[in-house]
Amino acid sequence: MPTSGDRRWLAAAAALAERARPLSRPNPGVGAIIVSDGAVVGRGWTQPGGRPHAEAVALDHAGDAARGGTLYVTLEPCAHRSERGPACADRVAGAGLARAVVGVRDPDPRTSGRGLQRLRDAGMAVELADESACRASLAGFLCQKELGRPHVTLKLGMSLDGCIALASGESRWITGPEARAHVHRERARADAILVGGGTFRADLPLLDVRLPGLEHRSPVRFVLTRGELPEGWTALPNPAAIGEMAEIQHLFVEGGAQAAAAFLAAERVDRLLIYRAPILIGAGRLGVGDIGLTDLGAAHGRWRMVDRRMLGSDTLDVYERLRCSPE
CATH class of the missing domain: 3.40.430.10 (Dihydrofolate Reductase, subunit A)
Structure with a gap:
């Protein structure tokens, strides 16, 4: 179960996601934070036009410091590859992170649940929080999908x-x-x-x-x-x-x-x-x-x-x- 500390980090990631709105369209504005030993070592949000995704920006920011850390991300990492870039779930799975806490499951059938499973298959501990702050930051995307x-x-x-x-x-x-x-x-x-x-x-x-x-x-x-x-x-x-x-x-x-x-x-x-x-x-x-x-x-x-x-x-x-x- 996500802890109160996990939910605070997710709320911080949701605040970062606000920086992507509305420039990330047609992609949702996502926020991501990487924490190691209680300190932020990487952070990111979806960039204008939808690429790079928040997780990629945070991993680039963290570099080797991401290893053994925890990723807090507002939306489940995408599991499908596209002509615009690789799947974020693959990038996260290969980054050496120990744990991921996800705010909202992606309703897109190409990813829904698959992104979480890909992280688990890589040996990561994965928590799905269904966090209200993350849902609020993704309100436009969720309305369109649901x-x-x-x-x-x-x-x-x-x-x-x-x-x-x-x-x-x-x-x-x-x-x-x-x-x-x-x-x-x-x-x-x-x-x-x-x-x-x-x-x-x-x-x-x-x-x-x-x-x-x-x-x-x-x-x-x-x-x-x-x-x-x-x-x-x-x-x-x-x-x-x-x-x-x-x-x-x-x-x-x-x-x-x-x-x-x-x-x-x-x-x-x-x-x-x-x-x-x-x-x-x-x-x-x-x-x-x-x-x-x-x-x-x-x-x-x-x-x-x-x-x-x-x-x-x-x-x-x-x-x-x-x-x-x-x-």
Whole structure:
């Protein structure tokens, strides 16, 4: 059984994996740490474009110091060779490591369980932890493999009374600069970003990343509409169509109210970011439209809060959905 120390190392590997997102696409962002005698001797994360993999980077970093050590890796090492390189399980098996602790089994049938067995066949002690921090870091990849669609984050920026704009439509700025900077960070972590057709026509948003040094991380842009769009934009006819988004693991939905309602009603939202400003608007435009709820009891038990923090004078609440739906 993995120890509490093992889980801490896996959490550290999951934090490293964040550096790969979203640049590692179409491959998942994986983190790996090699520990020997209680000290880190190697670490790595999936590189841009998906190669080299995290394990290869960590082994190159460690060199001979890897012998006799323990590999902590967020995802089961791949067991299949490809035209882009050898299987990581083969590389790890030949590195002289004594032990491997794996955060999540790979759902890809080409690897699932085979990577772990290859390490065991090489004489390594292998533990599968099913670690929550690793699952969270691999949410986009796991959604694609298990549900056939990207992982969806819905962002809502609103007043204390749930409004996103005045009745006239004026909405700049409800939240402060710290919250807006955090939104740009979330954009930089997404493969694609989406707004509703009404928001697109009213605001013509850029939906780019405006943080110094991260401008190149602006995601692919989608609009929830069936109409014609200018160059650089792609139409998505309905939330169910996200299953057709190839090589996209993380979709960031920025609204407005009808797009938010459509994704919630279709049960295609996995994560909620609610930025709440300390203001009251009253009789303004609500952040979410009708989601078709007819039984109040059905609204309970769907979400759990996983984080709350202050961003300047604003509050960010983060919720995860307890049940996810496939395409």
